[in-house]
Amino acid sequence: MKITIAIDGFSSTGKSTIAKMLAEKLEYVYIDTGAMYRAVTLFAIRIGAIDDSKQLDTPLLESQLDAINLRFERNGDTGKADMILNGENVEREIRTMAVSTKVSIVSELAAVREKLVAEQRRMGADKGVVMDGRDIGTVVFPDAELKIFMTASASARAHRRYKELLDRGDDVNYDEILKNVQERDYIDSHREHSPLKQAEDAVPFDNSHMGLEDQFERIYSLAQDRI
């Protein structure tokens, strides 16, 4: 039987790494919903609906939502799924600080969430999917057979994100990243629509002091129990 696996949690807890590994092992589809919110944010920046002052022009963005076409495309070099926004590969650009500092503000908008949740439900309609985000177990797939809620200390998360961006060759500042992680967590958990919170039936998973292999073994075994 194919099941639906929802992995939610705070920023940079390593959700996507585990979700990808799990999807590969189970031969499931992996969907990174954060990439979708990031792509909408990039679009909002490009049309001038949000700038560094972080003031969102809600009517402008809402009037353009139908012009946003998102899809994932497998990258032959990395083997990962890249985000394609209106035909353009934006995988690299959506991970920049310019996007990270605005994505939580764009993600507060009900119209943005409605559009993306509808697409996520379509993508996961046939089960056999591992989806990571903030509201997968609470809103997108409340009936998911396995829900994981990942947490880790803010400094462990900022260190991971810092290393990830450094490895990619970005010019980054640790304090700026820590601040961004904390700000996003605050906005994500306090927003009106679909705030980040643990679903009642989710398995809490703190990985501050846990290696990748260990995490994977435990979560894979939880999945096995439900298949």
Ligand code: C5P
């Ligand atoms: O997962 P990632 O850190 O890339 O997500 C970026 C941002 O997108 C989050 O901080 C959050 O504001 C938003 N998001 C969301 N709901 C999701 C996934 C991401 O609001 N399901």
